[in-house]
Structure formats: structure tokens, C-alpha cells
Amino acid sequence: MVDPLETVRQKCEQAAHCVHTRERLDACESRVSSRSNTEEDCTEELFEFLHARDHCVSHRLFRAVK
Template sequence: MVFEEKMIMNGEPEDEEEEEEEEEMVDPIEAVRQKCEASEHCAHAQERLEQCETRVGSRSSTEEDCTEELFDFLHARDHCVRFRLTINKNSGFNSAASTFIKTLI
């Protein structure tokens, strides 16, 4: 009983230290997606999506939605992500080619 009271009074400093040491988990694919969204092909698809959203948002009543533009953008981004992840996975190239490709990624 005395031990429990000391624990309650003093708290558990070990837990606080562990919480401070933990870093926030980051999904690595998010970084690749952001790089791909900045690529020329994805930027073009994203521009078309934004134009559609502006056009649809400016009208009071319309049957148009931006589903096609959204799917085009997601397809372009996912294609880029797949390409970049495949390049990283297949690093069986010689070192000069591998270094060159990594600069593109």
C-alpha cells in the first residue's frame, strides 16, 4: 500500500521520458507522393483538377463533377510513385546509373 502511494505521489517518470523519446511516425510513401505531385505530368493533371473545381464551384447549379479529373490526377501520381519505388527496389544498375537515377528521384 505504501509503495502504491509513492507511485501515485511521485508519478512514473520513466513513462514521461519514453513519450519524449518517441518520434512521430511518418509514412515514407507520403514523401514520394509529394515529390510526384510536383512532377510536370502530375502538375498538369492537378492543374486540370483545380480548374474543374473552380468551374464547378462558381456555378450555383450544375451536374458536372470533377471525378474524371480527380481519377486522372490520382492515376498520374500513383504511376509516378510506382516508377520511383520500382527504381529504388531494382538497384541492380551499375553505380553511375544508380546515382544518376537517384538524382532524378
């Protein structure tokens, strides 16, 4: 059995807005990991990505469950 939530999340991660926020998150993670001493973290970028993905999922999930 396939979890419909995981399927919808994967589809939503490929939507234009999610791709943009994922690129910002990846860029932040690269920037932070390249530095040995930094106070920066990628919390804001992570929350923006999760918000964009979950917003997309909320519109699609119940159509997939029906």
C-alpha cells in the same frame, strides 16, 4: 518515423505531368464551385490526377523503401 509513401507522393505531385493534371483538376473544381446549379463533377479529372501520381509513385516507392 516518416511514411515513405507520403514523401514519394509529394515529390511525384511536383512532376510535370502531375502538375498539369492537378491544374486541370483545380480548374474544374473552380468551375464547378462557381456555379450554383450544375450536374458537372470533377471525377474524371480527379481520377486522371490520381492515376498520374500513382504511376509516378509506383516507379519510385520501392527505391525509397530499400
